[in-house]
Amino acid sequence: MGIRAQQKERTRRALLDAAFNQLSAERSISNLSLREVAREAGIAPTSFYRHFKDMEELGLTMVDEGGLTLRQLMRKGRQRAEEGGSVIRASIETFMEFIDSNPNVFRLLLRERSGTSAAFRAAVTREIRHFIDELSDYLQAKTGRRPDLAYAQSEALVTLVFSSGAEALDLNKKERQALAERLIVQLKMIAKGSEALQRSGREPELENLPK
């Protein structure tokens, strides 16, 4: 790669880093300003356009990166659990560690999932879907769950874990503990219920899985 392209890449990275860095509990993508991001990245506002067409384009890149980070982490967590122990438990732990060490990345996904940009919402939804799919495959392979049930179950699991993560952000250690215990109970409910439905045969047929 040429010297030119290298430098450009470095600046692009600086922009992304600056943007990530400005995220916080009280600051979301939608109220980052191009000028401020450029300032922190050490370039002139107008130079921003050499790298992104828009703040929206910058944001989409951030969503993609954040989603990728989380997904890779979770995959690792699942592998780690592969040898011994419950996968679900390991996944929760991994997820909670992620939230704890990258709260702003998590907030990013959380917020843009219901944000004002359709493109962002779609991007986050896509990330979460990857997520559900991987867990669903895993459940099918590991517990022989019927595909439709596996998907519904995975979706419910992910939804609850995600939601708990969101709530955890504003809680102290002790409250988090109570939240985590409740979450475990809820996931257990789903596991038991799914098992029961699977056993009860093919009564509830679910054909319409999303593509």
Added chain:
Amino acid sequence: MGIRAQQKERTRRALLDAAFNQLSAERSISNLSLREVAREAGIAPTSFYRHFKDMEELGLTMVDEGGLTLRQLMRKGRQRAEEGGSVIRASIETFMEFIDSNPNVFRLLLRERSGTSAAFRAAVTREIRHFIDELSDYLQAKTGRRPDLAYAQSEALVTLVFSSGAEALDLNKKERQALAERLIVQLKMIAKGSEALQRSGREPELENLPK
């Protein structure tokens, strides 16, 4: 009430209505502008301060109103189901009708739940908690569920329904149908699982999660 107070109330209402009116899929509370709201309400920007200290105060009022609306609706839905039919099914239907006819109020709650203002987040969380509590009481009374299980179950139900509602916003009729069917399956899982846990009698053991 004096003529003066009446007029003041009317203007205040106009501000709130204008604000609600400007909410949409691509516009959230945090990017409403004081000036624009005042404009639509038909008053000068500076007159805004006669009614609210802040846009934040306006927003909090909106969250409270929105939460109240939803809660009243759900209570009615539950009553309606009281005579005949599953409560859960009736609640879902009521909820989905709400989303369909007040999408922006729902979006308001959805967004501010993870928004950039701690006060907003707390307000929405409080609304949802009311919600869970009412459902939990109902489940205890109706199915004799143990309090802790009833709460965990209610929380899970509300989380899943809320989340489905959020997803439904971006879907067409057919996709919504599939989503609703999946949601029913998930709620069934929880119901069955909760029942099983109640039967098994003891405190939930963390070690028994399926692999």
Added chain:
DNA sequence: TCTTTGAGCGTACATCTGTGCGCTATTTTG
């Protein structure tokens, strides 16, 4: 009746925003 109150207005200002334009300096290309 006279006085006090306060909702609403218009003006004004400082601040911030995104972005168009043209220039420079350096790398890349031919």
Added chain:
DNA sequence: CAAAATAGCGCACAGATGTACGCTCAAAGA
């Protein structure tokens, strides 16, 4: 080595925003 491409810059501008200040004038209160 000359020419083309381009990352980055400074300047400039138009528009929007929140809000301070002081006024008016109708209602409320004495």
